[in-house]
Amino acid sequence: MQAAVLKAPGCLELENIQPPRCPPGGLLVKTKVCSICPTDVKMFFGGHRDLIYPRIPGHEIAGVVVKSKSDLFKSGxxxxxxxxxxCGKCALCLHKADNQCVSIDIIGFTYDGGFAEFIAVPPQSLVTGAVNLVPDRLSFEEAALTEPLACCINGQERTGVDENDTVLVIGGGPVGCLHVLLARARGAKKIFLTECLPNRINLAGRFLTDVSLINPLAKEIKKVIYQETKERGVDVILLACREGIDYPLLDLLAPRGRICLFSGLPPEKARPYFDLNTLHYREITLVGAYGCTAAQNKAALELIASGKVPVSWLITRQIRLEQINEGLRYCAQRKGFKVLIKF
Structure with missing residues (x-):
């Protein structure tokens, strides 16, 4: 089979290798679509904390079972x-925080992923509910965006976004737009989105017409938010780009506001940043969010299938596997939103 193998930062090679065998109790899946995540771009250019080389990346996957050794899923x-x-057994798994499992493996990071024609799905993924049936009415392209939406669900559950909240999403890339769509589906009463790239402003503006879109290069974020919230500020900030950490975030929050650090930061920015007295006196909550649980993944697929979170407009380019290096560089230039690899 064809597979893209990441051997070192900047070294992703297309190879013809033997397809994996179907593991006992598991599945062999023919990849139909694998979406490129910003984390894949990060891995390509500079590695990742959880990455083990050599590795077939790709973790936003939809496909067809071609061989099953499980009673849970049939071929086809x-x-x-x-x-x-x-593992499903440690304290974190038992507390429904399986994304923080002490012995977790991650497809595309420590276990070969979807930048290949076939993927072997281990039995543990089936036991923990990490594999879901895609309804016939849903395309593989849409289904491949389940995982990034599930990560957004994690962030918004961590911050408790609901119908009473005014929400600010910082970063209008694909993940930021998914956060907007999810906050809307959760009933947020007002949503702000910041973005400075003209192409993304134009695209988001066409599909997110009920959102207050702010270009920080043209308008002062605090001024716009204070005008539209009667100087109260926002209830929730979802930080969907690493550049956003440089904003005076605490100045934008209402008392008892919540901040979600959704994007990983480079080492030079991952230092103590917030005034702890402000957090104390204004009762600000600061949370992190990384990845998603199996339950959140299932909920994301249901939201997409129901039409409550429409995602097809986020797909701006589709490529073949042999174009993977070009696709990664295209994503790195932030020219569009989601790039899908089709098999």
């Missing part, structure tokens, strides 16, 4: 696969 089933392979 259309499936979407969450990347986390958790």
């Amino acid at each position: 089933a259309r499936v979407q696969i969450a990347p986390g392979i958790s």
Whole structure:
């Protein structure tokens, strides 16, 4: 089979290798679509904390079961696969935080992923509910965006976004737009989105017409938010780009506001940043969010299938596997939104 193998930062090679065998109790899946995540771009250019080389990346996967050694799925089933392979037994798994499992493997990071024609799905993914049937009415392209939406669900559950909240999403890339769509589906009463790239402003503006879109290069964020919230500020800030950490975030929050650090930061920015007295006196909550649980992945697929979170407009380019290096560089230039690899 064809597979893209990441051997070192900047070294992703297309190879013809033997397809994996179907593991006992598991599945062999023919990849139909694998979406490129910003984390894949990060891995390509500079590695990642959880990455083990050599590796077939790709963790936003939808495909068809071609061989099954499980009673849960039959050959021919259309499936979407969450990347986390958790133990299901540790304290974190038992507390429904399987994305933080102490012995987790991650498809595309420590276990070969979807930048290949076939993927072997271990039995543990089936036991923990990390594999879901894709409804016939849903395309593989849409199903492949389940995992990034599931990560957004994690961030918004961590911050408790609901119908009473005014929400600010910082970063209008694909993940930021998914956060907007999800906050809307959760009933947020007002949503702000910041973005400075003209192409993304134009695209988001066409599809997110009920959102207050702010270009920080043209307008002062605090001024716009204070005008539209009667100087109260926002209830929730979802930080969907690493550049956003440089904003005076605490100045934008209402008392008892919540901040979600959704994007990983480079080492030079991952230092103490917030005034702890402000957090104390204004009762600000600061949370992190990384990855998603199997339950959140299932909920994301249901939201997409129901039409409550429409995602097809986020797909701006589709490529073949042999174009993978070009696709990664295209994503790095932030020219569009989601790039899908089709098989």
